[in-house]
Amino acid sequence: MWSGRAGYGFVAAYTVLLIAFGLVPTGYAVYFAFTDGGGTFSGLSNFSTAVSDFRFTPAVEHVALYLLWWLVSLVVLVVGLALLLHRLASRGVSRALRFLYYVPGALAGAASVMVWLFVLDPTVSPVAFLLRAFGYHTFGEVIAPGHLPILFTLIAFWTGAGGWIVVMYGALNNISQDVLEAARIDGAGAWQTAWRIQIPLLRKWIVYMLILAFAGGTQLFVEPQLLSQASVGVAGRDYSLNQLAYDFAFQNNDVNTAAAVSVELLLVGLVVAGVFVARSGFFDAD
Amino acid sequence: MQTDIRRPAVARSSGRWAQASRAAGAGPGRPARGRVNPLPALVLLLFVVFFVLPVLWLLLAATKTDDQLVHNNPLSFGSLHALRANWNALTAYQGDAIFMWLRNSALYSSLALVITLCVAVPAGYAMAMTEFRGRRALLVATLVVMLMPNATLVVPLFLEVNAVHLIGSMWSIILPYAFYPFGVYLTYIYFSTAMPRELLDAARLDGCSELGAFRRVALPLAAPVVALVGFFSFVANWTNYYLPYVMLPQSDQLPVQVGLGTLLDSVPQFNPTASTLQVERPELALATLLAIVPVLIVFLFSQRFLVAGMLAGATKS
Numbered sequence: 001m002w003s004g005r006a007g008y009g010f011v012a013a014y015t016v017l018l019i020a021f022g023l024v025p026t027g028y029a030v031y032f033a034f035t036d037g038g039g040t041f042s043g044l045s046n047f048s049t050a051v052s053d054f055r056f057t058p059a060v061e062h063v064a065l066y067l068l069w070w071l072v073s074l075v076v077l078v079v080g081l082a083l084l085l086h087r088l089a090s091r092g093v094s095r096a097l098r099f100l101y102y103v104p105g106a107l108a109g110a111a112s113v114m115v116w117l118f119v120l121d122p123t124v125s126p127v128a129f130l131l132r133a134f135g136y137h138t139f140g141e142v143i144a145p146g147h148l149p150i151l152f153t154l155i156a157f158w159t160g161a162g163g164w165i166v167v168m169y170g171a172l173n174n175i176s177q178d179v180l181e182a183a184r185i186d187g188a189g190a191w192q193t194a195w196r197i198q199i200p201l202l203r204k205w206i207v208y209m210l211i212l213a214f215a216g217g218t219q220l221f222v223e224p225q226l227l228s229q230a231s232v233g234v235a236g237r238d239y240s241l242n243q244l245a246y247d248f249a250f251q252n253n254d255v256n257t258a259a260a261v262s263v264e265l266l267l268v269g270l271v272v273a274g275v276f277v278a279r280s281g282f283f284d285a286d
Numbered sequence: 287m288q289t290d291i292r293r294p295a296v297a298r299s300s301g302r303w304a305q306a307s308r309a310a311g312a313g314p315g316r317p318a319r320g321r322v323n324p325l326p327a328l329v330l331l332l333f334v335v336f337f338v339l340p341v342l343w344l345l346l347a348a349t350k351t352d353d354q355l356v357h358n359n360p361l362s363f364g365s366l367h368a369l370r371a372n373w374n375a376l377t378a379y380q381g382d383a384i385f386m387w388l389r390n391s392a393l394y395s396s397l398a399l400v401i402t403l404c405v406a407v408p409a410g411y412a413m414a415m416t417e418f419r420g421r422r423a424l425l426v427a428t429l430v431v432m433l434m435p436n437a438t439l440v441v442p443l444f445l446e447v448n449a450v451h452l453i454g455s456m457w458s459i460i461l462p463y464a465f466y467p468f469g470v471y472l473t474y475i476y477f478s479t480a481m482p483r484e485l486l487d488a489a490r491l492d493g494c495s496e497l498g499a500f501r502r503v504a505l506p507l508a509a510p511v512v513a514l515v516g517f518f519s520f521v522a523n524w525t526n527y528y529l530p531y532v533m534l535p536q537s538d539q540l541p542v543q544v545g546l547g548t549l550l551d552s553v554p555q556f557n558p559t560a561s562t563l564q565v566e567r568p569e570l571a572l573a574t575l576l577a578i579v580p581v582l583i584v585f586l587f588s589q590r591f592l593v594a595g596m597l598a599g600a601t602k603s
Binding site for chain 1: 333334338339340341342344347356361406408409411413416417418430434437438439440441442443444445467496497521524525528531543544547556557558567574581585
């Protein structure tokens with residue numbers, strides 16, 4: 001380890017950015033959340049304004065329901081698919097499949113929503129027969145408000161799962177062959193090996209995935225925003241918490257309540273991150 | 287990230303293991319000797335369809351007229367003629383707005399990328415290789431900010447940028463993009479695990495300044511992780527929607543992601559209040575394709591680097 005004043009020179013620019021775009025906005029959000037329009041301290045009144053807004057509870061419910069579907073599908077399907085891929089005898093096929101699963105990753109952001117607007121529209125969808133089989137004949141029927149958590153899960157899974165499958169596959173490769181060999185000699189089949197050995201050894205990575213997916217999921221914005229644009233109001237403009245913060249700030253001109261919503265979201269994110277750092281030992285930095 | 291790799295030796299032997307165990311046949315929970323359970327293969331194929339079908343449909347949709355889109359087989363090819371017509375209609379939209387949006391995206395993402403690399407790589411290096419006061423605090427702050435859901439900072443960022451009267455300036459999104467704690471964390475891990483200290487000590491003995499040692503010795507060796515950080519940062523910025531949506535008020539400043547939203551508003555099938563003379567669904571599909579091409583290109587070109595970078599991170603422990 002060098003002792004060096006040079007260290008300061010190397011981190012100076014980064015520290016400036018960290019302060020300007022990490023710490024200052026956080027501080028600014030807290031300041032706005034606890035003051036009124038005139039800049040005087042207002043206690044928790046912005047928070048109670050936010051919480052008592054008629055749109056707040058539904059938004060929390062929407063995001064929570066979406067998170068539930070999204071996290072469960074990630075754990076079950078990503079881990080399951082990675083295990084199946086890892087058992088494939090042919091490495092070439094396995095690599096090709098991982099690549100194909102990853103392809104939608106290039107369509108993150110608005111692009112993925114565009115694709116799914118088409119896929120969910122029975123008039124042009126490549127799976128129109130499926131939608132009709134479920135009894136949906138118009139775009140409006142498919143995107144009924146009750147369906148949204150599942151539809152957002154589909155979009156998020158379609159774009160994001162491939163990357164996680166690659167990560168899980170890499171983690172499976174790091175499991176020592178001796179352990180697996182020993183299990184096999186003891187008579188463990190594929191199912192028992194997966195359940196008793198591979199999945200427990202993947203735990204750290206599964207937790208890592210869940211935390212990042214949770215943090216990402218609470219930020220839901222572009223999907224409901226574009227969907228509400230495309231559905232003429234079938235899906236509201238205040239579906240998620242971030243949309244609500246946006247509406248408070250730019251429709252109601254109430255930046256203080258908007259900041260309160262942001263602070264609440266940040267708190268949730270920080271608590272989860274803190275639990276993660278403390279419990280998993282994942283970021284044992286030194 | 288360290289485990290995000292395929293180690294060829296391990297991969298091969300685990301392949302052999304799978305074959306061997308298959309040949310050995312029935313353990314508990316396995317089908318009878320000699321018979322292969324078709325279910326796993328079916329599941330894997332089903333997911334290929336799930337992941338690939340929408341992309342395939344999108345590629346084909348750009349070659350059709352709106353009428354063909356509705357009436358022809360969803361997976362049929364339209365015609366080159368229709369593709370050209372869609373191209374012309376799309377580029378005519380608001381006087382080639384699509385190119386302007388793509389140019390904006392390219393400008394914002396690449397400027398941010400350059401700043402990110404110039405800032406994050408030395409920072410990660412210094413935190414891994416040198417001892418200075420405040421180093422630990424910086425490290426902890428980096429980890430916390432990295433795990434913080436950063437879209438929640440969009441409204442506070444708007445307030446901050448508004449307070450210094452920079453709303454509508456392209457720097458109001460480039461600089462927040464350039465702040466990339468995950469990149470610092472990645473380089474930190476790389477330098478602290480995969481960088482032989484003796485090399486740097488030797489360089490210093492030979493009279494290199496600290497900056498010289500970084501530039502001539504550390505940086506060339508860190509090429510894979512630089513590529514990795516660059517790739518993640520570029521893709522994250524190219525696909526960002528919320529921040530530019532809030533920060534940039536004028537249509538001619540929008541990046542292509544937000545531009546797609548504007549385009550969506552002009553498609554009558556999705557927005558009945560749009561006038562019928564604007565754009566139709568195939569043009570929207572074509573615009574979506576154009577919006578993802580740069581990410582695909584970056585992905586294909588950096589694939590070799592990505593694998594190398596992930597492997598480099600894995601040689602520790």
